[in-house]
Amino acid sequence: MSRVYNFSAGPAVLPEEVLREAAEEMLDYKGSGMSVMEMSHRSKVFEEILFQAERDLRDLMGIPDNYKVLFLQGGGNLMFAQIPMNLMKHGTADYIVTGQWAKKAWQEAQKYGTANKIASSEDKTYSYIPDCSDLPVSPEADYVYICENNTIYGTKFKQLPDTKGKILVSDVSSCFLSEPVDVERYGVIWGGVQKNVGPAGVVIAIVREDLITDEVWPGTPTLMKFKTQADNNSLYNTPPCYGIYICGKVFQWLKRQGGLAAMKERNEKKAAILYDYLDKSKLFSGTVRKEDRSLMNIPFVTGSAELDAAFVKEATAAGFVNLKGHRTVGGMRASIYNAMPEAGVQALVDFMKQFEEKNA
Numbered sequence: 001m002s003r004v005y006n007f008s009a010g011p012a013v014l015p016e017e018v019l020r021e022a023a024e025e026m027l028d029y030k031g032s033g034m035s036v037m038e039m040s041h042r043s044k045v046f047e048e049i050l051f052q053a054e055r056d057l058r059d060l061m062g063i064p065d066n067y068k069v070l071f072l073q074g075g076g077n078l079m080f081a082q083i084p085m086n087l088m089k090h091g092t093a094d095y096i097v098t099g100q101w102a103k104k105a106w107q108e109a110q111k112y113g114t115a116n117k118i119a120s121s122e123d124k125t126y127s128y129i130p131d132c133s134d135l136p137v138s139p140e141a142d143y144v145y146i147c148e149n150n151t152i153y154g155t156k157f158k159q160l161p162d163t164k165g166k167i168l169v170s171d172v173s174s175c176f177l178s179e180p181v182d183v184e185r186y187g188v189i190w191g192g193v194q195k196n197v198g199p200a201g202v203v204i205a206i207v208r209e210d211l212i213t214d215e216v217w218p219g220t221p222t223l224m225k226f227k228t229q230a231d232n233n234s235l236y237n238t239p240p241c242y243g244i245y246i247c248g249k250v251f252q253w254l255k256r257q258g259g260l261a262a263m264k265e266r267n268e269k270k271a272a273i274l275y276d277y278l279d280k281s282k283l284f285s286g287t288v289r290k291e292d293r294s295l296m297n298i299p300f301v302t303g304s305a306e307l308d309a310a311f312v313k314e315a316t317a318a319g320f321v322n323l324k325g326h327r328t329v330g331g332m333r334a335s336i337y338n339a340m341p342e343a344g345v346q347a348l349v350d351f352m353k354q355f356e357e358k359n360a
């Protein structure tokens with residue numbers, strides 16, 4: 001067996017410890033005589049998995065009691081609809097468009113009401129976060145929406161926008177559990193788990209209780225009402241059982257690492273190894289304004305499409321995989337989520353240095 005250094009943006013690298021545990025429990029989960037994939041979601045055994053996962057997530061993030069934790073399906077793209085369906089109670093919302101995922105969310109919201117774009121960084125290929133200290137927030141807006149870490153472009157909100165008293169809704173898919181958060185600053189924090197937390201198929205939404213009501217867009221499917229899932233502990237229908245089980249294992253792993261403050265420190269150290277090299281290199285450079293750099297997704301280029309392609313090819317052969325950048329940015333992107341060890345980032349930088357020397 002040989003594992004590669006996997007820099008995929010998502011689905012992405014998971015902690016090896018978690019994968020080993022899951023492998024050990026595959027045929028017989030804790031004496032149940034079956035795998036977690038084979039058991040009823042109504043069984044005591046599965047309920048314990050689900051409730052323990054929620055307790056651990058609450059501990060990790062310090063989620064206050066007046067917030068519900070919902071385990072949902074449909075991925076990020078379904079949430080783009082589910083958010084306005086549940087929250088556009090007066091038919092208006094404001095969107096800050098800092099990348100493709102925010103743009104898609106904004107476009108989807110237009111089906112359910114008036115979605116205003118109140119700031120954007122599209123003019124420079126989303127390579128920065130716009131100034132959000134004094135935005136033209138609509139007086140009638142039900143919420144202000146952001147994508148907090150832009151997976152494709154490698155930018156991150158270092159400061160939350162001033163929403164002028166409106167509820168903040170944040171897509172944290174690619175920075176979920178990468179650092180501590182102050183949950184109370186948000187109305188909704190949600191993320192698809194396949195970037196930094198678990199396998200594809202689970203979306204976690206942390207929703208302030210007073211926002212969960214029967215007052216939703218009239219055509220909202222039963223399953224897409226937050227209230228349906230909140231009233232049923234995410235067990236209204238069959239949830240993505242195996243995905244939740246793996247997320248639960250990742251939560252426990254994060255606790256063993258020292259929690260989110262420890263992860264932040266570790267993630268800063270890891271990202272600095274790559275950014276410091278990019279700032280010194282004569283061949284490679286980062287594509288994002290320095291103060292807006294993400295700790296999780298790091299795009300970089302050589303300035304030559306041929307050299308970029310050669311780099312990706314040679315890196316792949318050397319065991320550094322999934323480094324090709326998104327087609328709208330070009331070049332390369334290294335996603336260095338929680339589960340990427342520091343040794344992986346260091347090895348990548350050593351490989352980049354060799355490539356730079358060879359191509360000087």
Ligand SMILES: *Cc1c(COP(=O)(O)O)cnc(C)c1O
Pocket residue numbers: 010074075076077078101147149150151171172173174192195
């Ligand atoms: C990947 C991603 C999405 C889309 O998720 P899907 O589950 O593929 O629909 C949305 N937002 C962010 C920030 C992402 O990184």
